[in-house]
Amino acid sequence: MGQNNEKNLGWAPFVIGFILAFCVGWIFFGKHFAVPPLYGKLHQPVLFSHEVHTESAGMTCEDCHYLEPNGTWSGIPRLDKCIECHEEPQGETKAEIEFIKNYVEPRKEIPWLIYSRQPKNVFFSHAAHLKIARFECKVCHKDLGYNDKPPVYVYSRLSKYPQNYVIVMEDCMRCHKKFDAPNYCFTCHK
């Protein structure tokens, strides 16, 4: 009964729709395709170079990132730590001069963009991973500690959460299962 003079398009609309959606889905929402507009890109407010600080300045990782005596992680150091040396310019880069002008002088805390930012209901224990699991930093933070320029911060425009250098729940659970660590909800959530 479908016989008429018009061209019967048959499966064509279905296939076109399928391919269109398929491509749109994979291009815009796929994890490894960092194409706008879903993903936004930002730069860190200060072009901090780990390489300069560890090699030229001779600092160690623990100078800024350490376990406090009460078990909490110091995280990214606050402005006080930077001011210890950077009241006066220590080098000759433009980035440092801007940093001193915009943050050291007005004593403004640097709004770092944290790659490994977790949702607020997640409790991550650096103490357990460093002392019990004896992980090295690069297991989770990859090469962030050796860079010369901080990598671009890629985030999802919908949820505002970072997309690169971040660990999500499945990664945590996979690793916990592998190493026999507890996988109960309250181990990580609060």
Added chain:
Amino acid sequence: MLTRRDFLKFVVGGAVGTLFSPLPWRMADEMVLFSQTWTYQPPKGKEKWVYTLCQLCPGGCGLKVRKIDDRVVKIEGNQLNPVNRGGLCPLGASSVQLLYGEHRRVKKPLKRVGERGEGKWEEIEWSTALNILTQKLQELRINGHGYTVACLDGYRNELVSGLIRRFCQAYGTPNYLTMPSGDETTSLVINALQGHEGHVGFDLENSDYILSFGSGLLEGWGAPVRMQIAYRYIYENPFKPKAKIIQIESRMSDTATRVDEWVGINPGTETALALGIAHVLIKQGIYNQEFINNYTAGFDSFKKLVLEQYKLERVSKITGVSKEDIIRIAKEFGQAKRPIAIWGRGKGDIPCGLYEIMAIHSLNALIGNINRKGGVICFNDPSETWWPEFGLDEIAKKTLSEPRIDTSKFPLITSLLYRFAENVNSQAHYKINALLIFEANPCYAAPDPALFIQALKNIPFVVTFTSFLDETAKYADLVLPAAFFLEKWEGITTPRGLQYPIFGVSKPVLKSPYDVKHPADVILTLAKNIKGIAQAMPWRNYKEVLKAAVKKLYQKGEGKLADKEYLVSLNLDGSSLPGSFEAMWEILNKCIWFNPNVKKEGFKTASGKFEFSPKELNLSHYEEWELKGEKEEFPLMLIPSERLMLTDGYLGNAPYMVKALPNTVLIKNDLVVEINPATAAKYHLIEGDKVLLKTPFGEAKVRVHISELVLQDVIAIPIGLGHNAYDEYLEGKGINAHQLLGYAKEKLTGIATWALSRANLIKI
């Protein structure tokens, strides 16, 4: 041509294609993350613990404050404090809400615009406010009217009270008033009977028989947390308690249900019962003859009065307690090893009669437990006696000789707030030109608040120092924001009823988010700017005052520092004073100074003995309270009921505390009163009924809760609700019990209490 069918095929193809792409999973992920940020999540930060002391009641509890960055997030008890030993009361635990409640804190100095009571203000700068205040006070002083300035001190165990008193003296006004409580009368009685102005403490932890005349041991009497710990200590083994406690009151409070015995007496008849017990003790000879013979004077006249006029027939009729019970209790009391009789209704804020306290304390003298283990301990509080001397200028000397505005016919009684209101209203005495209120709320908590509000009409200049937008702020001309206790320096003196002195330094935990000042600092500024009183205040700021006090304490060399972890086993260890004053000041930032082995203050009367019948007062005797209203019109009696979860006066209940009130106190916005089933039957009331509660002072709609724990024909009303100020969590809930209770007067002395009032119920 594209048909509808093709379009649909396209859409379906799209949907299937979407399912094969990561889009659904990504969107689900994003939605989850989005929902997790739906509510406000507080930011993380660096954690810090700061030690301080609570000032929300005269309890002296040590606190541990948890801060995240510069935000206060939790208040906990400090275990390095022998008074509260790590415990807390609900009011202290909710301090964070009191601190940060934006709708009730005063943020900047306010000047009234509009009528008094409207609650309309404009914000002004501190400099403007201080100018207005200084000018006014200076003007009055220079014209010789300094005595027309009255100061109302709402503080209880803080060092700043001494500063306000000093200011009043140096300025030249005799009108230093305090909010009514049992404390003033207690001092008067001790002064008359024992001849000194020292602090009175009750060694309940070591007693083995406690006769409590209405003291709410678990409702917040004395130092609330200390009493909870003492209760636990005494009842550690409920089968073998360390002390037998008799609770004497008209309503079986929680305390009464948990101690050994409740004795229900008619409201206001405690004096008669005390003298009845004295009668049995004397008649049967079970009093401490050695103590009476060696350490007391005037016993014979007391004995005569008690044996003749307080026979058990009469006492039983007045109080409603059976003769057998009186004899039994008196015998147990007299034969116990370390008995003690205590007074102070409810939390101790409801005033007692002078003769009432005399009668109860005479029981202590009869069994000879004064300054002995388990008894009444009297000592000098070093934090009250350290103030250095100062001279008065001519103006002050002249104006100080004027009589007080609240004088009664009775020369010894001072600070009668209702009398102040009466005299200002009647204008029989001189006019009061200025009233300075320091962290008190008399427009809510004075005896008969309506009378007080009326009196304010005759006072042209009213200034209140307050942290909260309370009722008094609505009626003031100038509202000056006082720093909340977490935002200021303060010296904490011995809590009510504690049997050894303490001194604590409470340091500011955070910088106030609002533009506040410590009233003490304002006083010091005023002293500098008003001519003639600078010599009395040689300190630059209040912290210096505290340091000077601590220095004096250190130089005395007595006592020790409470730096051990205290448990509920009541140990009182401590470390000796450090080598230098600076070290002591440092340590006091974390723990308190205390002296459990303080030298007890002996009798300093003219005879050197305990006076049963001091010259200034008569012998203790029972007289009915002078109640307003006629019995025919108001056949029932209204009494207040208190609990730890309800705070009265200047501090309004925090939102968490209002939330925790059960439905036997508050239902929606209706206050619930308790009545006996027999009374309910008489008035045809069932549980939850709405009634009109009428007293000679006012009337209000309430609901009833029927409870056997109240005596017949007595109505118990919770005190602390019925505010029409603060914020939406407290405003308009319940009714103000102070307004209905008004006040009852003790005939001879004029002391007013709101412990009882005539009342009537009308079903609506």
Added chain:
Amino acid sequence: MHVESSHAEKYVMVIDIDKCTGCGACVIACSQENNIPVRTDETDKYRSINWLVIYRITNGEPPPKTKVAYIPRPCMHCDHAICVHVCPAQATDKDRIGVVSQIYPRCFGCRYCMAACPYHARVFGWWDPVFPKGTERGLNPDVSTRMRGVVEKCSFCHHRYQKARDKAIAEGRVILKDGEYITACAEACPTKAIYFGNIKDPNSKVAKLVKSPFAFRLLEKFGTEPSVYYISRQEWVRRQADYYLEEIHKKAHE
């Protein structure tokens, strides 16, 4: 990888009813610690969010023989938790240290667990949380705030366990000492009527207290095996808690 297990921990709470005076400091401390919202009218107790509830019981005698007792009731953290069995979203789970967890983002508010819980320990958030203006500054960052439509309940202040464990690990050990991890209610109680500790630690106070013949648990015959024990030397309190099981108790602890 060397990972130490801490199955040597099972946390229980023991509440001494004879010492509890019903002051309510525990309720306020819990509210402040766990970011509990508060509305302007909380007199409808069926809609009020309360993780720790205090029940009042009397011995039924008229005055002067009346006796009153207060029973604080947190979540029982049952060993055979019915709520865990029925949750369709697996939002609740029994931890290895004995705590029954509740994960708010996973819960979608079917309230099946509320119907299942015989202790009425779970509350539903009917509205989005409202904190009195200004008191958001006083919120605890260690506890998540809950949006409307999810079920919440007492968590034995599990965030304190996480912090205490972190501190212990930083000091080089995994075993927590008695008293290092206690709930906010146990810490605030002025009479120290609430004990909290590790029952598997033979030296802890709770291990000794649960062996007392006066110790009982609520609704024992439902078989939920709660982790909250109550102690009362007063017989009328035990009878009201249906504690006629002295014989079974004795046998179980022999």
